[in-house]
Amino acid sequence: MTKFIGYRCSLCGKEYLPGQVTYTCPSDGGNLDVVLDYAAIQKKFQPDDLVCRDESSLWRYLPLLPVAEPGGESTPLHAAGWTPVFALPRLGQTLGLKYLWLKDESRNPTASFKDRASAIVVARAREIGAEVVVTASTGNAGAALAGMSAAIGQKAVIFAPRTAPQAKIAQLLVFGAKVILVDGTYDDAFDLTIQAANEFGWYCRNTGYNPFTAEGKKTAAFEIWEWWLNEHRSWHTADNPLDKHPPLTIFVSVGDGNIISGLHKGFKDLYALGWINRMPRIIGVQAEGSAAIANAFRAGGETITPVSAKTIADSISVDLPRDGVRAVRAARETGGTYITVKDEDILAAIAALGPSGVFVEPAGAAAYAGLVQAASQGVVGADDPVLVLNTGSGLKDVRAAMQAVPEAPVIEPTLQALKKFL
Numbered sequence: 001m002t003k004f005i006g007y008r009c010s011l012c013g014k015e016y017l018p019g020q021v022t023y024t025c026p027s028d029g030g031n032l033d034v035v036l037d038y039a040a041i042q043k044k045f046q047p048d049d050l051v052c053r054d055e056s057s058l059w060r061y062l063p064l065l066p067v068a069e070p071g072g073e074s075t076p077l078h079a080a081g082w083t084p085v086f087a088l089p090r091l092g093q094t095l096g097l098k099y100l101w102l103k104d105e106s107r108n109p110t111a112s113f114k115d116r117a118s119a120i121v122v123a124r125a126r127e128i129g130a131e132v133v134v135t136a137s138t139g140n141a142g143a144a145l146a147g148m149s150a151a152i153g154q155k156a157v158i159f160a161p162r163t164a165p166q167a168k169i170a171q172l173l174v175f176g177a178k179v180i181l182v183d184g185t186y187d188d189a190f191d192l193t194i195q196a197a198n199e200f201g202w203y204c205r206n207t208g209y210n211p212f213t214a215e216g217k218k219t220a221a222f223e224i225w226e227w228w229l230n231e232h233r234s235w236h237t238a239d240n241p242l243d244k245h246p247p248l249t250i251f252v253s254v255g256d257g258n259i260i261s262g263l264h265k266g267f268k269d270l271y272a273l274g275w276i277n278r279m280p281r282i283i284g285v286q287a288e289g290s291a292a293i294a295n296a297f298r299a300g301g302e303t304i305t306p307v308s309a310k311t312i313a314d315s316i317s318v319d320l321p322r323d324g325v326r327a328v329r330a331a332r333e334t335g336g337t338y339i340t341v342k343d344e345d346i347l348a349a350i351a352a353l354g355p356s357g358v359f360v361e362p363a364g365a366a367a368y369a370g371l372v373q374a375a376s377q378g379v380v381g382a383d384d385p386v387l388v389l390n391t392g393s394g395l396k397d398v399r400a401a402m403q404a405v406p407e408a409p410v411i412e413p414t415l416q417a418l419k420k421f422l
């Protein structure tokens with residue numbers, strides 16, 4: 001089925017055929033939305049055809065994806081997505097919320113949300129016969145591309161800032177990618193990657209540049225939709241009284257703005273198909289020291305002015321967000337907003353989530369820190385159902401985690417010493 005019928009520029013609206021462009025709009029550099037043939041999908045599929053599939057990964061949503069499933073044996077590439085949603089009743093109570101959940105993306109094969117994007121890009125690379133896939137990364141996108149590539153023997157090259165957390169660099173190396181550390185920022189690595197891809201003919205996965213990353217990230221929206229259907233059976237039945245509830249509010253941390261744009265795209269797909277009758281509210285959270293998109297949102301426009309990014313949340317530390325315009329729209333068009341949080345709030349969020357059994361990296365914690373602020377300011381109220389996306393595992397950045405909690409005491413191995421301590 002040819003459901004992938006082209007691209008549409010998010011800035012000028014110009015449409016392109018699938019073979020006509022590869023990355024961004026040739027006229028204005030705008031991010032390209034993948035265009036699907038909704039009528040063809042509608043003719044062939046109903047929601048029930050998807051939700052009854054016996055497939056516990058993002059490939060469950062193949063009918064809504066612009067790539068073919070990379071066939072073959074079960075590998076980590078076939079295990080991206082389908083992450084659990086946990087209820088957080090005690091934290092909900094603390095925040096004055098009746099309905100609070102967390103979707104835990106640290107359960108992905110390489111322990112971050114980025115596996116969703118990399119799985120789809122690697123599938124695309126295989127389709128177009130790309131010999132080498134390359135990406136710039138603050139760490140997670142690279143680890144995801146390296147891991148998903150390793151799964152099917154695809155060659156990968158990763159550029160990351162030399163300051164990336166050790167665990168992320170270790171993942172890149174262990175997965176066997178060619179790793180090049182750049183003596184500069186993520187933004188420097190980003191620009192170099194595009195030059196290298198053009199020079200050597202590599203297929204570039206860069207976030208907010210390659211249109212397929214958002215198509216991978218949108219699968220989280222499909223999972224949230226399906227989870228919500230199971231919870232409430234209310235998203236696609238116009239006359240269901242449960243629809244009188246406020247819409248689901250989703251908190252997501254934002255760096256380049258591609259996760260939030262991908263989520264938005266997923267819900268827009270479902271809306272266009274008539275499978276949901278209203279959009280959830282999407283709230284983006286940025287670190288105060290890396291808030292170019294929040295700034296644009298607050299200014300009321302779509303102009304993204306670069307900042308000099310500085311935050312402990314390395315995964316969302318970005319000078320010039322590459323998917324800023326769509327990221328602003330994701331909040332604006334869904335009745336959401338942007339919230340900025342301090343590094344100390346991020347560290348506090350790591351410590352707050354841990355006792356619920358969830359170990360988050362700083363960027364994941366930022367989303368929860370944003371919720372704490374939103375709850376205290378009445379941006380969300382007691383009856384609002386709220387879902388926080390944890391985008392990455394705490395094991396990715398152990399140094400930050402250790403800053404979030406007090407040190408453990410060291411004692412002599414005697415009962416006497418223990419008693420004295422207690």
Ligand SMILES: *Cc1c(COP(=O)(O)O)cnc(C)c1O
Pocket residue numbers: 112113114140141207253254255256257258259260315316361363364391392393
């Ligand atoms: C990449 C990343 C983000 C932000 O995603 P963007 O698409 O850059 O906005 C958030 N959290 C984690 C853990 C990430 O790796």
Ligand SMILES: [Zn+2]
Pocket residue numbers: 009010011012013014025026027028029030
């Ligand atoms: Zn354009």
